[in-house]
Amino acid sequence: MSTATITSDALAQKLADSGLRATPQREVVYSVLLKKRDHPTADEVFARVKPDLPTISLATVYNCLETLVQCDLVRAVNFERGPTRYCPNLQPHAHFHDEQTGKTHDIDLPPEVLEKVSSVLPRGYDAKSVEIIFRGKATKAHN
Amino acid sequence: MSTATITSDALAQKLADSGLRATPQREVVYSVLLKKRDHPTADEVFARVKPDLPTISLATVYNCLETLVQCDLVRAVNFERGPTRYCPNLQPHAHFHDEQTGKTHDIDLPPEVLEKVSSVLPRGYDAKSVEIIFRGKATKAHN
DNA sequence: TTTCTCTTTAGAATAATTCTAATTATCACT
DNA sequence: AGTGATAATTAGAATTATTCTAAAGAGAAA
Incomplete structure (x- = not known):
């Protein structure tokens, strides 16, 4: 498949x-x-x-x-x-929450960004997941 | 101050x-x-x-x-x-949610990481805030 | 003062979710 | 095919966090 x-x-x-x-x-x-x-x-x-x-x-x-x-x-x-x-999207992705429409958009997360984000964790923090949520407005094109 | x-x-x-x-x-x-x-x-x-x-x-x-x-x-x-x-922490920071203890830790977010994260947004997405949440376990030292 | 607006308060109402107990379905074995 | 064990579904009650409502209180302004 x-x-x-x-x-x-x-x-x-x-x-x-x-x-x-x-x-x-x-x-x-x-x-x-x-x-x-x-x-x-x-x-x-x-x-x-x-x-x-x-x-x-x-x-x-x-x-x-x-x-x-x-x-x-x-x-x-x-x-x-x-x-x-x-x-049901299993790819690593962030969410963008459009405050005007209430709609939620998936935003692809390239591995290097994920890595950069995880790099902020000091020693001793073992994360098994990370969730990234943007809030704001999207232009018409994205409705 | x-x-x-x-x-x-x-x-x-x-x-x-x-x-x-x-x-x-x-x-x-x-x-x-x-x-x-x-x-x-x-x-x-x-x-x-x-x-x-x-x-x-x-x-x-x-x-x-x-x-x-x-x-x-x-x-x-x-x-x-x-x-x-x-x-009440006003600095840009992420949150680490420790599943064992239920405690929440602030994780400092350097500007360049914030920038990298925001860079994933395609044209037309105008975010006014971003929230980053890790979930996992932290070692004793961080209790 | 009197008035106007902002704030607090107690309790009722709401919204999303979880729980409970009873029924139904499916499986593993004979 | 029949029987018992286990898993899943169902309807409705219960729970939790939060918001709403209407009345009372307090502060600033006229």
């Missing part, structure tokens, strides 16, 4: 690796994240999943999202106190 | 600049943040302020903190879904 995303079988595999099952709910939640990559909230995912699985509950959506985050298939992103948003 | 912090008069001045008054509540809340710079939550600030102002309410603590953030005297910091924490 050439993309960074994952087939349904591969999803099943990833889940199995963690001793978890591939359920319709998990598959649909994941596919919904892949289909429209606009960093939806749990509520938004809930709404998008319902046409396919009319009886799914919001709690299940939360459970599935949490599961996908645990399996490293999805990243959870938080802006201030807003609801958590979910992002 | 040699420090990055601010006298009570200067606080009054900063507030006045925004058309706000220097109240005992605001002064005590601010002084509590300066005294113990461990990124307390609103609840923790509330507890620390009470000995001085036994009748203060939690809503007022939220109000004061918000006011100080508006005046650029304090930064609000969020980790995941946890409660907002407050930080």
Whole structure:
């Protein structure tokens, strides 16, 4: 496969690796994240999943999202106190939060920038992840 | 003055600049943040302020903190879904969130790193702030 | 003083998320 | 195919952090 995303079988595999099952709910939640990559909230995912699985509950959506985050298939992103948003982009990237539109943009992070950022950590700090969030406004072109 | 912090008069001045008054509540809340710079939550600030102002309410603590953030005297910091924490450090710095202890450490950000980070933004993205959060564990020495 | 605005206060309301207990589905074995 | 064990889903209650509301208090200005 050439993309960074994952087939349904591969999803099943990833889940199995963690001793978890591939359920319709998990598959649909994941596919919904892949289909429209606009960093939806749990509520938004809930709404998008319902046409396919009319009886799914919001709690299940939360459970599935949490599961996908645990399996490293999805990243959870938080802006201030807003609801958590979910992002299936597995490349290292920062987030740009547009205050006008409320939209979130992925910003690619070249390895050398990541490295420079990590270099600020004094001895004795062992980071296993870093999150970079810009806040500001983006021009029309980026809507 | 040699420090990055601010006298009570200067606080009054900063507030006045925004058309706000220097109240005992605001002064005590601010002084509590300066005294113990461990990124307390609103609840923790509330507890620390009470000995001085036994009748203060939690809503007022939220109000004061918000006011100080508006005046650029304090930064609000969020980790995941946890409660907002407050930080009177005005220098550009990142945060390191120690998952073992729950403690938050300020990590100085040299200008050239800040610049490198900002350089990842494509044309058309106008960031007015950037927040960098590391997550991991710190050695004993940093407790 | 009187008035006007800003601030504080207590408690109610809200929003997002997590928890609980019951049901349902799936798996591993026979 | 049947049975028990385990995992997952569900609806609704509960929780947490925060914000809102309406009333009371305080300070500056007229």
